[in-house]
Amino acid sequence: MHLVKITTVQTLEKDLKVIILGDYAVGKTAFICRYIEGKFKTQEPTIGAAFFLKQWGPYNIAVWDTAGGERYTGLSSFYCRNAGAAILAYDMSNSMGMKLDLMTPESRDITLEEGKKLARELNENIDISKLPSDPYFETSSLNGQHVNEVFEFIFQHCLPLTEAQRKAAFEKNSGTVELTEKDSTKKSCCSK
Amino acid sequence: MSIKAFELVPAIERIKLMSDKARTQEDTKNLFDNLKKCIFVLLDRMSGYMWQKFIHRNHFVVHYTIEEKTSTSGKTVFHSDKQGHKYLAVKKPINQLKAASALNRIMVLCDNTLILLNMFDLEPIVSGAKIKGVTCFCINENPAYGNPFSVEICVALKKKQLQFYTVTEDRLVHIRDISVSEPAVALGLDGSFVCVALSSQYCMINFETAHIQDLFPFDGEQNKPLILRISREEFLLSGPSALGMFVTSDGISQRPPLQWSENLINQHQKQAIPFQGGTYLGNFDGRLFIASGKEIYSLVPVAWEKQIYRRFQQQAAFIEFSQQNFDEARELFKDGQVDVQEVISLYPKLLPTNTSFTRSIQPLHEIADINQLCRGQDSLLTDYKTFLRLYLEDIRGTKEAIGFKQEIDIALLKLYAEVNSPELIPLIAVDTGCDLKDCVDWLEKYNRYHALALLYKYHSENDKALHIWTRLVNGEIKDEAFPGLQFVIEYLSNLTDHELVWKYVDWILEKDPENGVKIFTERPPNEPQSERLRPDIVIDYLHRFPKAVITYLEFLVFQKKMEKEKYHTHLAVLYLDSVLQLMKTNNIKKEEIDIARSKLRHMLQISNLYRVQLILGKAKEQEMHAECAILYGKLEEHDKALRILVHKLKDFGGAENYCIVNSQGKDPSYRKRLFHALLSVYLDPSYEHKENLVKPAILQILPENWSVNLLSQFLNRNVRKSLNTCRTTRIELCNRAFGDSSFVRYPNGVVTHVHCAKNKHICPVTGKLFSTKRS
Numbered sequence: 026m027h028l029v030k031i032t033t034v035q036t037l038e039k040d041l042k043v044i045i046l047g048d049y050a051v052g053k054t055a056f057i058c059r060y061i062e063g064k065f066k067t068q069e070p071t072i073g074a075a076f077f078l079k080q081w082g083p084y085n086i087a088v089w090d091t092a093g094g095e096r097y098t099g100l101s102s103f104y105c106r107n108a109g110a111a112i113l114a115y116d117m118s119n120s121m122g123m124k125l126d127l128m129t130p131e132s133r134d135i136t137l138e139e140g141k142k143l144a145r146e147l148n149e150n151i152d153i154s155k156l157p158s159d160p161y162f163e164t165s166s167l168n169g170q171h172v173n174e175v176f177e178f179i180f181q182h183c184l185p186l187t188e189a190q191r192k193a194a195f196e197k198n199s200g201t202v203e204l205t206e207k208d209s210t211k212k213s214c215c216s217k
Numbered sequence: 218m219s220i221k222a223f224e225l226v227p228a229i230e231r232i233k234l235m236s237d238k239a240r241t242q243e244d245t246k247n248l249f250d251n252l253k254k255c256i257f258v259l260l261d262r263m264s265g266y267m268w269q270k271f272i273h274r275n276h277f278v279v280h281y282t283i284e285e286k287t288s289t290s291g292k293t294v295f296h297s298d299k300q301g302h303k304y305l306a307v308k309k310p311i312n313q314l315k316a317a318s319a320l321n322r323i324m325v326l327c328d329n330t331l332i333l334l335n336m337f338d339l340e341p342i343v344s345g346a347k348i349k350g351v352t353c354f355c356i357n358e359n360p361a362y363g364n365p366f367s368v369e370i371c372v373a374l375k376k377k378q379l380q381f382y383t384v385t386e387d388r389l390v391h392i393r394d395i396s397v398s399e400p401a402v403a404l405g406l407d408g409s410f411v412c413v414a415l416s417s418q419y420c421m422i423n424f425e426t427a428h429i430q431d432l433f434p435f436d437g438e439q440n441k442p443l444i445l446r447i448s449r450e451e452f453l454l455s456g457p458s459a460l461g462m463f464v465t466s467d468g469i470s471q472r473p474p475l476q477w478s479e480n481l482i483n484q485h486q487k488q489a490i491p492f493q494g495g496t497y498l499g500n501f502d503g504r505l506f507i508a509s510g511k512e513i514y515s516l517v518p519v520a521w522e523k524q525i526y527r528r529f530q531q532q533a534a535f536i537e538f539s540q541q542n543f544d545e546a547r548e549l550f551k552d553g554q555v556d557v558q559e560v561i562s563l564y565p566k567l568l569p570t571n572t573s574f575t576r577s578i579q580p581l582h583e584i585a586d587i588n589q590l591c592r593g594q595d596s597l598l599t600d601y602k603t604f605l606r607l608y609l610e611d612i613r614g615t616k617e618a619i620g621f622k623q624e625i626d627i628a629l630l631k632l633y634a635e636v637n638s639p640e641l642i643p644l645i646a647v648d649t650g651c652d653l654k655d656c657v658d659w660l661e662k663y664n665r666y667h668a669l670a671l672l673y674k675y676h677s678e679n680d681k682a683l684h685i686w687t688r689l690v691n692g693e694i695k696d697e698a699f700p701g702l703q704f705v706i707e708y709l710s711n712l713t714d715h716e717l718v719w720k721y722v723d724w725i726l727e728k729d730p731e732n733g734v735k736i737f738t739e740r741p742p743n744e745p746q747s748e749r750l751r752p753d754i755v756i757d758y759l760h761r762f763p764k765a766v767i768t769y770l771e772f773l774v775f776q777k778k779m780e781k782e783k784y785h786t787h788l789a790v791l792y793l794d795s796v797l798q799l800m801k802t803n804n805i806k807k808e809e810i811d812i813a814r815s816k817l818r819h820m821l822q823i824s825n826l827y828r829v830q831l832i833l834g835k836a837k838e839q840e841m842h843a844e845c846a847i848l849y850g851k852l853e854e855h856d857k858a859l860r861i862l863v864h865k866l867k868d869f870g871g872a873e874n875y876c877i878v879n880s881q882g883k884d885p886s887y888r889k890r891l892f893h894a895l896l897s898v899y900l901d902p903s904y905e906h907k908e909n910l911v912k913p914a915i916l917q918i919l920p921e922n923w924s925v926n927l928l929s930q931f932l933n934r935n936v937r938k939s940l941n942t943c944r945t946t947r948i949e950l951c952n953r954a955f956g957d958s959s960f961v962r963y964p965n966g967v968v969t970h971v972h973c974a975k976n977k978h979i980c981p982v983t984g985k986l987f988s989t990k991r992s
């Protein structure tokens with residue numbers, strides 16, 4: 026379950042910094058791992074923060090994973106500094122973890138509408154109507170559902186690639202072939 | 218993000234310090250209370266790593282020189298020498314001590330007052346410049362103004378204020394003040410930025426613009442804030458849960474936090490040196506010192522610190538690399554412990570194809586590959602390849618190479634193959650990390666067929682290896698490294714897959730039967746027996762190659778000492794055949810036949826297992842007397858044998874030898890019997906001899922210890938017989954035989970020829986005068 030907050034500030038070092046925030050054990054690390062490595066791994070609680078680098082066409086993107094543990098709360102805002110986009114992750118049902126794959130209609134605490142509403146509120150400063158979809162995604166790191174879409178959405182918004190650039194980038198990198206497949210799912214979602 | 222354990226190296230041992238220490242009981246006790254405030258001060262980096270250190274405890278400043286050495290085991294050890302100490306006339310203990318080497322001053326914070334001392338005599342400077350109300354201070358190692366004759370410092374005052382000064386030899390010049398919300402407890406300076414730990418949070422302040430940026434809070438109760446400037450515009454701060462947080466002057470983090478102090482704390486708590494408990498951390502010229510509570514002077518090149526330092530080294534390494542400063546690059550690659558794959562990955566196609574390696578997430582460099590660096594300049598490309606080769610050779614087998622054997626060996630193989638290096642074969646032959654997957658194509662591409670075959674061999678693909686060697690021998694492919702057929706023979710003779718041996722035997726023996734047979738005769742000594750290499754099978758097979766069979770049988774009979782009649786007879790027959798063959802050949806040199814015959818005789822003599830009759834028949838037919846003599850000997854028909862030796866071959870030495878050889882290992886009486894036999898042969902009157910056979914030489918052959926008695930009868934009889942013959946057949950006087958029936962006999966029995974009897978009254982032999990009266 027991820028909300029995306031987009032700002033326009035960018036760091037000098039990397040072309041884009043994306044950070045994920047959220048309570049402990051909601052699955053932030055698993056989510057990033059699914060995207061970067063393409064597989065689901067059970068994670069140890071993150072200590073402090075972790076850092077990943079992703080290539081997006083000609084750009085370098087720094088993806089920061091933060092720790093949700095209470096004692097690290099003071100660090101989150103510090104690590105947010107200079108981020109171009111933040112992903113706010115939370116449990117769809119606070120009782121059992123935020124994982125879409127575990128979700129049944131009864132176990133759901135926060136409805137799709139509530140989620141979207143929050144996402145819109147958080148992104149007040151940008152024109153939502155120009156986005157291809159709501160900056161809100163319900164994901165599963167276990168089966169990979171909607172994971173790539175979140176990143177694609179952010180990257181394409183912050184650092185738009187031309188069709189040709191995207192093609193070139195994906196041909197180079199076999200890891201992102203999967204992403205294009207998911208991409209089509211996402212598009213079909215959007216056209217609805 | 219895994220962080221190595223800390224290495225703690227004692228810089229100055231407790232004992233030493235104790236003995237140096239002022240002597241009162243009181244002081245000794247105080248020593249420990251105040252040790253937590255001990256500080257190491259880097260004054261100067263002299264040749265090698267020499268530090269001057271001033272430590273202060275209580276009211277003393279002690280000056281040490283510390284020398285860093287690396288022991289033979291690779292451990293860092295410190296040697297310290299005390300230079301002097303100074304008692305400061307102050308009432309409170311010293312809180313902080315720093316050196317300004319350029320000014321020959323040390324700065325001492327004591328009783329909230331900052332004063333300057335002369336570095337060498339430790340006396341306060343004459344001007345008496347000082348700042349009061351100071352809680353802590355810090356030197357700017359990256360000065361904002363950059364005046365070489367001054368040092369920039371920042372001091373934190375008790376009254377929620379920071380002050381900036383430049384310090385000269387005798388003055389403290391006030392620059393500006395900045396107010397803060399809480400009193401500062403720790404400081405770090407770099408350029409125009411000061412990183413400050415207030416009582417509950419860190420912030421970054423630009424002291425030029427007075428802009429204050431909050432960083433993150435910390436729990437002042439649990440953790441003592443620490444600020445360490447690690448490089449230009451970057452600090453390392455202690456964060457919650459023992460995290461090491463990186464912060465740039467911009468107030469952001471460009472690296473993930475380090476979990477460094479977990480280890481440190483654990484390690485220290487065991488020694489009752491809580492890191493939070495007021496220890497001191499200092500970074501001097503890439504070395505880090507920690508002063509701790511009880512374990513008096515621990516010096517810690519801390520792993521995280523090393524790690525950062527290492528990263529700089531690594532980046533520097535690639536810069537040197539891109540500028541062809543190869544010696545520097547190599548040292549930095551090694552010192553910085555650069556993942557060797559990072560280096561190899563700069564060379565297209567040199568990493569194993571199945572590698573899972575991807576370059577460091579935080580890129581160490583912007584080099585695509587060496588082609589990009591060389592831009593088509595071939596000589597440069599060669600230099601780069603030479604560099605890699607030397608670097609890999611250098612680290613191969615050392616601890617830097619652990620875990621990368623395959624990567625290193627494969628890269629080396631590819632480099633060697635390209636330039637046809639003589640190192641290629643040794644690389645492959647023993648304990649190689651080269652796999653087949655990558656290397657086969659590469660070696661083929663560069664026609665390194667022999668190396669390829671050896672690699673197959675190393676990976677137990679013997680058939681493939683042999684296939685290549687076959688093609689090399691047949692000249693279908695060429696590789697000058699290939700030593701030739703002999704090599705293949707040797708290889709087969711050591712190959713334990715006997716099925717496979719047979720596959721190539723035909724081809725080898727057709728090419729070279731004489732050497733090829735070594736496949737069977739030069740097997741490994743402790744090779745287990747196998748049905749496929751049973752001698753009978755081999756002999757059957759070798760039929761087509763007569764010389765090879767002989768060599769093989771010789772191997773069985775003489776070397777393996779196989780006691781099978783079949784092999785012995787077979788070998789004897791083959792020897793005999795080859796003699797006969799030679800004898801039939803025209804124009805053959807006598808020596809050749811002699812050699813063949815002596816081989817045969819040797820065999821007949823030393824073996825007792827062949828079928829004598831079979832050989833004897835043929836030998837008699839061909840009148841091969843010497844051979845017959847040996848064969849009779851085997852049948853114990855000594856008389857016949859000796860007769861042949863003495864009468865047919867006139868080989869008296871041989872006859873004697875016969876007696877000795879044939880009685881070897883037998884009862885002594887057997888030898889006697891043989892010599893009897895020999896004597897009888899010699900003395901046998903039925904043979905006509907022109908000479909006297911009973912020569913002293915013959916008697917000499919009789920063993921000395923034989924009693925004369927034993928022989929007397931025999932000798933008597935024979936000597937008499939012989940004498941008689943002599944007498945009756947020879948004339949004493951002229952020693953000539955009787956020519957006709959008439960002779961002269963003197964009264965004393967002397968018989969002479971008629972023409973020898975000149976005077977009938979005087980015996981011509983004895984000169985005896987006989988009576989002339991009697992007639």
Ligand SMILES: Nc1nc2c(ncn2[C@@H]2O[C@H](COP(=O)(O)OP(=O)(O)OP(=O)(O)O)[C@@H](O)[C@H]2O)c(=O)[nH]1
Pocket residue numbers: 047048049050051052053054055056066067068069070071072091092093094122123124125126127164165166167168
């Ligand atoms: N079924 C299911 N389990 C998940 C999913 N995502 C994460 N988990 C599990 O949830 C647990 C917590 O996941 P993490 O990724 O460590 O959570 P986190 O948000 O990084 O936690 P902190 O690092 O402590 O902030 C782990 O055991 C994961 O295996 C998901 O999509 N589906």
Ligand SMILES: [Mg+2]
Pocket residue numbers: 053054055068069070071090091092093
């Ligand atoms: Mg995590």
